[in-house]
Amino acid sequence: MASKIFAEMLAKVEPEDRQFVQKNLAISYQVRAILDNHPTIHSQKDLAEAMGKEPSEISKWLSGLHNIGLENITKMEVALGQDIILTDEQARERYGKVDKESYRPFQTIHCAGKADQSDLTGEVVKEGNVKGRSILLKSTDQEEKGISELAY
Amino acid sequence: MHSYASIEEFARFDTVTFYTLRGEENVLSETDDFFERMGKEEFYKRQRNRLVQWIVEIGNDKWGANFELFRPERICVALPPKGKYLDENIDLRLYCHWVSKNVVILFNGGIKTANFAQDCPNVSYHFYNAQGWTKQLIEIGIETDGPAITNIEELYLKY
Numbered sequence: 001m002a003s004k005i006f007a008e009m010l011a012k013v014e015p016e017d018r019q020f021v022q023k024n025l026a027i028s029y030q031v032r033a034i035l036d037n038h039p040t041i042h043s044q045k046d047l048a049e050a051m052g053k054e055p056s057e058i059s060k061w062l063s064g065l066h067n068i069g070l071e072n073i074t075k076m077e078v079a080l081g082q083d084i085i086l087t088d089e090q091a092r093e094r095y096g097k098v099d100k101e102s103y104r105p106f107q108t109i110h111c112a113g114k115a116d117q118s119d120l121t122g123e124v125v126k127e128g129n130v131k132g133r134s135i136l137l138k139s140t141d142q143e144e145k146g147i148s149e150l151a152y
Numbered sequence: 153m154h155s156y157a158s159i160e161e162f163a164r165f166d167t168v169t170f171y172t173l174r175g176e177e178n179v180l181s182e183t184d185d186f187f188e189r190m191g192k193e194e195f196y197k198r199q200r201n202r203l204v205q206w207i208v209e210i211g212n213d214k215w216g217a218n219f220e221l222f223r224p225e226r227i228c229v230a231l232p233p234k235g236k237y238l239d240e241n242i243d244l245r246l247y248c249h250w251v252s253k254n255v256v257i258l259f260n261g262g263i264k265t266a267n268f269a270q271d272c273p274n275v276s277y278h279f280y281n282a283q284g285w286t287k288q289l290i291e292i293g294i295e296t297d298g299p300a301i302t303n304i305e306e307l308y309l310k311y
Contacts, residue, residue: 001163001164002160002161002162002163002164003162003163003172003181003183003184003187005180005184005187005188005191006162006163006183006184006187006204006207007163008191009187009191009200009204010204010208012201013201013204013205014198014201017198017201017202017205018201018205020202020205021202021205021206021209022205022209025209025213063233065202065206065232065233065242
């Protein structure tokens with residue numbers, strides 16, 4: 001990072017704020033991906049019409065910085081007839097269970113109090129489909145430590 | 153007599169390189185100055201955190217820095233994105249010049265306290281500077297190769 005001041009700012013970003021922006025952007029991109037393939041609702045304007053909302057309100061929800069809220073996400077899911085977000089458990093049920101002994105890649109580790117470096121097993125690796133540094137964390141260890149919320 | 157400013161790298165991510173501007177006699181770049189000042193504003197800590205993270209997310213976005221992720225401000229842009237797209241309570245403004253999906257030049261900004269940037273004592277100075285620098289950069293012409301500016305030595309601006 002060329003700017004030390006920015007690097008310092010980045011290091012001070014609270015895990016909650018980081019997660020907020022990442023989750024909101026992920027939801028925004030998921031809605032856009034659904035719109036690209038939806039049989040009848042192709043745009044934010046179509047979605048707004050289907051929900052009886054103003055297009056600007058939908059744009060605001062999908063900005064990545066707006067606090068969308070579960071209620072509004074649910075309304076969009078109903079209008080689209082599809083899930084926008086799935087919990088880890090729902091995803092496992094829908095797409096098949098993950099072997100407990102298998103290793104799961106994490107994009108980043110934010111040790112929010114529960115985990116520290118000693119909790120990490122495996123090694124730092126470069127994954128083709130994961131940006132930047134990834135750390136492999138054994139899923140059984142992760143479950144024992146109760147830190148599944150760290151995965152995204 | 154004019155002083156001059158040059159362009160330098162600010163932060164490089166997976167898909168986007170952010171550049172900034174630094175006056176030839178200044179220790180801090182324009183964007184470092186912004187973040188250093190905002191770092192002292194404890195009340196705006198959450199907004200600052202989200203803006204910092206927003207820059208990181210744009211930088212690592214697989215589709216690059218889409219124009220819609222910025223707020224149009226006359227001939228330049230600003231972060232965070234357009235008013236109708238975000239929580240009303242985000243008052244920070246960081247003015248920038250969107251060059252491409254892989255190259256963005258960050259300038260300076262502040263805490264916007266008026267409806268229009270021109271009327272705000274905190275940001276009007278930075279708003280007008282950003283307009284002027286963007287105009288100069290457009291006139292000179294920025295040449296890029298992916299996330300890199302290839303004619304950075306030619307980008308010498310009146311400051």
